[in-house]
Amino acid sequence: MSLILYNAGIHAYGLGARVAAPFHKKAALWVNGQVNLLEEIAAKMKGNKSPVAWFHCASLGEFEQGRPLIETFKEKYPDFKVVLTFFSPSGYEVRKKYAGADYVFYLPLDTAGNAKKFISKVRPKVAFFVKYEFWHHYTKELKKRHIPLFSVSTIFRPNQIYFKKGGDFYCRILKRFTFFFTQNQESAELLASVDINKVTLAGDTRMDRVLQTADKVAPIPLVEAFRQDSPVMVVGSSWPQDMKVLLPFIKKQLGSLKFIIAPHEIKDKELAEIEQQLSGKAVRFSKAIPDTVASYDVLLIDNIGMLSALYQYADYAYVGGAFGKGLHNTLEPAVFGPPLFFGPKYQKFQEAIDLVEMGAAFPVKSSQELDAVFNKVSSNDEQMAKIREHITHYIHKQAGATNRILEALETWIPVPTT
Structure with a gap:
């Protein structure tokens, strides 16, 4: 029943966006961005032979949170291509030409078919979801293909559905993640309360980002x-x-x-x-x-x-x-x-x-x-x-969350030797 309701909610979101598009600029941008999206991704990824790291951010705020990790990852793993996806137009439209990523796309809506096709076309070796993003079909497909999936700068609150009675369906989504790098101790303890212990308190990568910005401000x-x-x-x-x-x-x-x-x-x-x-x-x-x-x-x-x-x-x-x-x-x-x-x-x-x-x-x-x-x-x-x-x-x-995450990642992604 929970899966039926989840899928119904996803489809209702897409329908609602299409209905709102003539009257709402953000909805129109999202709807237009979804047109022939999987075909566009397939065409752009077709010639890629390099390993891929997939970073997903809901919107612009999450991008700023993930940006230090993306850029430091690129330095540490130069053989990887970075695919960056956004769910919201406020992220994609501002950062679609971001030079730190090799490919920038909207994320197709989280359906079983879309998740399977997207991952088949992108072929990530590793995936990072920043802060809040917990999609059922994408996490299930990544888990099925044994692709490591990390949640970074994660933060939880006790009133969220994962930690409530009847939240088993959503809790199973969390259990598909390879590892969580949380912002605070409370989030780590909440995960432990639902028997998720693949967690470390890493801090907030935005601290690294704002220090970088302040240092270079003109x-x-x-x-x-x-x-x-x-x-x-x-x-x-x-x-x-x-x-x-x-x-x-x-x-x-x-x-x-x-x-x-x-x-x-x-x-x-x-x-x-x-x-x-x-x-x-x-x-x-x-x-x-x-x-x-x-x-x-x-x-x-x-x-x-x-x-x-x-x-x-x-x-x-x-x-x-x-x-x-x-x-x-x-x-x-x-x-x-x-x-x-x-x-x-x-x-x-x-x-x-x-x-x-x-x-x-x-x-x-x-x-x-x-x-x-x-x-x-x-x-x-x-x-x-x-x-x-x-x-x-x-x-x-x-500060230092970015380096703490990258050092821990060496367990799953060995540092290339020169």
Whole structure:
């Protein structure tokens, strides 16, 4: 019965996406990406004679988590070709030309036929699923063919179906994995509670990624011209729900604090609404010029891909998403050491929990709370210095997950001799 329901859910997802496609851009991208997908994969993989490592990421966030592993794997195993797949358009459309992979594809929907055909065409010697991805048919086909399958930067919560009564079907999916490299001890203990012991606490590979990014970050001259000597709050990946809380706070702080706002989605209507609310105080990045940009208090970022570099200018950072579906990446700003602020829905993210517990991040529920907490933190120089010290120590202590995973992998994939 569970398999029937699972298959029905998969087919319902595909049908729902096709129905939504005329009205929803992401659905349309996904539907179009699935057209003749297996034929495209077969054509592109046809001439490959090299061993293949398959890395699968649900979306862009998981890609950033897996990226250090992909790139270090390529260095350590140069004979391998890397196949990178995404389920979500927000990952595939941004990274379809990623130079670190030899092939980048959408993942065909998880049906028995698709899984068999995909694995037959790609012929992976090893597979890595990043963080959350646990597909029944793909894991079953990999297990059937004795292809090692690893879950990396895995994180679990007690309320997930794998650990509940009636979750046997989903638990069997987990048991097909060769090994789990978890982010935290709780996840390892949850797996042990369902008799899965092929586990090690490796940490979060994103720590390695953000340290790499911070080390190589390039200056942005226009932002430096905007900032001058003023303190700056960088607002990253904001949604309309975040802006409802932020705009009253921003209006109160105008004149004493500058803001760089990078929305999660670039929509002209929403940018125009922010400009209207701030009445001549805001300018879009695309329209700003170095000679006059410093006269504005708010810089609106109307492009994609700049956010991680913008955080180098953050004296304070607000990370969006935690008034909606989920908090965005807090490690990208944290690596530069500023106090972090975000909404109340952060409990699914281990690093956010850690940052809150150490007093370096502050969840808020309203504009009034944001204003009160910000004023308390920003007026205390000793606390600001401790926040920076605590964050720096935390990230460097957690770093190294990539190497820990690769060293463990030598049990299954011998390092090539020169």
